[in-house]
Amino acid sequence: MLSIGAVAAAAGVTPRVVRYYEQSGLLASERTAGGQRRYPESAIERVEFIQHLIRAGLTTEVIRDQLSCVNSRVATPDTIEKLRAQREHIARRAAELNSMEQRIADLIDAAHDSISAEDAASAHSHIATRARG
């Protein structure tokens, strides 16, 4: 059994985040006699999964519903419909991000050009240097 610090470190978050997830009903924990949280290994992946979903723009409330279905291994048609909606939501976000990436790539190109125009030799070498990093 893992401590909250171990789970948090492995998942790349702070203990605060793990407690917040528990408080939000996304994550359960056992307790020691002294009241400290203990988790199975699987909690690490679960925290990472939740993080991804949150970054995808889903709220903890929405995630709670989905995870409870995954936990209980019981899915109603309603749940499936929700999952489907979330999938669309995520797909839209992904499309937005791809478009943003393209726009930023264009900005980089434009900036690159403007620098080349201003100060071709030195700036260009700067860019070349940083482009590898």
Next chain:
Amino acid sequence: MLSIGAVAAAAGVTPRVVRYYEQSGLLASERTAGGQRRYPESAIERVEFIQHLIRAGLTTEVIRDQLSCVNSRVATPDTIEKLRAQREHIARRAAELNSMEQRIADLIDAAHDSISAEDAASAHSHIATRARG
């Protein structure tokens, strides 16, 4: 020149949000003699762009730097490096989203199977019905 209400409506936000962006230094406006904000058509796209960047996980502070560079049409190597970092950030988010979409798709399939196993005939027809919606 557009009023704040026109820009907000076209960008799918409230005037409050537009003012908030101006207050955050993300958006400039001209003023009428009476002090009301007037915007060029391009402000609509700009507000949408800012919205996308915020949803991509960038802070207003970070966005402000980038946009100021875009505005002034002057880019330092440092700015380019930041843009590049942001692009990577966004690309990572996009990759996460794609992975999430796949996982949710798997959940949908799994849920579909579990329902089929539980109550093949009726539940299956439910899913088929909703799948078209």
Next chain:
DNA sequence: GTAGAACATGACGCTAGTGTCACGGTCAAG
């Protein structure tokens, strides 16, 4: 059994955003 790291709980702050209220000024139509 004691030091000190880690943990528990609770509270407050932050950002991005929404809503709302106040109170007054502006703009465009008539």
Next chain:
DNA sequence: CTTGACCGTGACACTAGCGTCATGTTCTAC
């Protein structure tokens, strides 16, 4: 020149998803 919709500033409250601090308890290793 009035009417009414819209806009201005400012303020306050609330949300999610955390960071951070305060204060006290538990765990672990020596």
